[in-house]
Amino acid sequence: MGQIANVPEVSSQFKLDMETASRLRPELMAQSVAAAGHYATGGLAFERLLPEVxxxxxxxxxxxxxIVENDQLNAYSSPDGTVYVESGLAKMAGPSAGLWAAILSHEIAHIVRRDWARRYLYEKVLETSGSQNIVLGDPGVPQANWSSSEKASADLGRFCRQMELEADREGLMxxxxxxxxxxxxxxxxxxxHARSSGLKTASLYAMHPCWEERDHELGGAYTKASIEFEHRWREWYxxxxxxxxxxxxxDSPLVKKHGSKEWEIQVPMRCQNLVGAVEVVLRADPGRKEMMRIGELSDADDRGYEVRQLTGCTSPRTTVVxxxxxxxxxxxxxxxxxxxYVIDAWGSVLARADLPKLPE
Structure with missing residues (x-):
């Protein structure tokens, strides 16, 4: 990985934030609705987070x-203090206040850290260091357009991934x-991860780290935030x-052979906070993508597209065969x-992995 250039401190007099917000707000507000009704849980979580800022x-x-009503899985923020959650992600969070808090705390952290301005200043650093033709994009806003040389793209990608991890850390606390x-x-x-077809790798130029990288990099932050939570909330419930x-x-499933013809699929896994059991589901693609929708995993399926097993996932490393x-x-x-897929008793997906090609 290359070096990430130093970014100047964002002066309190720097006005880009609000100028950008005033430009974006009319378009985004026209596409969105207030977090009420079905999204009231998100509104309550938002109100609980703000006093901690x-x-x-x-x-x-x-x-x-x-709430942006477009059924996509994304969230982003405007420097004026508006957080936008696309309705696909809002529906996924549903009645879970904790999932809403995970989404919203990250976006609040971007606003508090003034990451719009930080990205703008970093692009200026790249310009003065010799990378040309950089056009400011809107960090966090879908389909933001910017062009640059490959080197500048890689540098900017690394910087934005670093900003995302920093927002993750502050959001956790x-x-x-x-x-x-x-x-x-x-x-x-x-x-x-389960909803995005299991994409595991982030492009060199991608603006966000992949999920595996985020969980790995945030190990220490998880520990600190857990200590803070347990100190304040001794009775978790x-x-x-x-x-x-x-x-x-x-983990990635394995095909283990026994002799020349016999084989089995082994699915290594581990669980946290599990009370009861989960169900491990092998899913077949019948050639019609609609059969792969997550919601259908909760249905009893006897059509030859699934094989299921219950497991208590009680040991540190459980293997389902x-x-x-x-x-x-x-x-x-x-x-x-x-x-x-690994699903809970209500059919909600907890994890997903790709199967290797099976022997004939």
């Missing part, structure tokens, strides 16, 4: 939460102080976010087993 950081900010367990952040990452969520880490005979007995002609 340092007063000096929000003295000139008018905080507002808006913010939600812990407000009464939301930090484990809701990796739980959110797992849900997004009484906190605004309630008990921490179930988190399942599903699917024998060849069981798999092949359920397979319909023309289908290929493609995915592993």
């Amino acid at each position: 340092p007063p000096a950081s929000s003295s000139k900010v008018r905080w507002r939460l808006q 913010l939600m812990a102080r407000a009464g939301y367990h930090p484990d809701f952040v990796p739980a959110l990452h797992h849900l997004l 009484a906190s605004p976010g309630g008990n921490p969520p179930v988190i399942v880490f599903a 699917f024998p060849q005979a069981e798999i092949m007995a359920r397979r319909k002609p023309g289908t290929q087993w493609t995915d592993v």
Whole structure:
């Protein structure tokens, strides 16, 4: 990785933030609605987080939460204090105050840190250091347009990923102080990973780190935030976010052969905060993408597209085994087993992994 240039401090007199907000606000506000009705849980979480923001950081900010009705899985913020959550992500968070807090605390941290201005100043540093043709984009806003040389793109990508991790760290402490367990952040990452076809790697030029990188880099921040949460909320169930969520880490499945023909699929996994059992589902792609929708995993499926197993996931490293005979007995002609999902008793997806190609 290359070096990330030093970024000048953002002066309190720097006006780009509000100028950018005034330019973007009419368009974004026209596409969004207030967080009420079905999204009221998000509004309540937002109101609980704001008192934990340092007063000096929000003295000139008018905080507002808006839902963008486009069914996408994204969230972004405007420097004037408006946080926008796209309705696909809002519906995914649903009634979980903890998932809402994980989303909102990160966006609040971007506003408090004035990351719009920091990115602008960093692009100016790249310009003066010899990288030409950089056009300011809107960090956090979908489909922002900017062009640059490959080197400048890589430098800017690294800088933006660093900003995202810093916002993650500050967001973790913010939600812990407000009464939301930090484990809701990796739980959110797992849900997004499952909904995004399991994309594991971030491009060199990508603006956000991949989920695995975020969870790895934030290990120390999770620990500090957990200590802060437990200090303030000794009875977890009484906190605004309630008990921490179930988190399942599903590693890449393995195909283990026994002799020349016999084989089985092994799914290594570990669980946190689990009470009861989860279900591990092998899912086949019947050639029609609509059959792969997450919501259908909660349905009892006897059509040859799934094989299921319950597990208590009680040991630090649990391996769920699917024998060849069981798999092949359920397979319909023309289908290929493609995915592993781990779901809870309500059919919500906790983890997802790609299956390797199976022997014929």
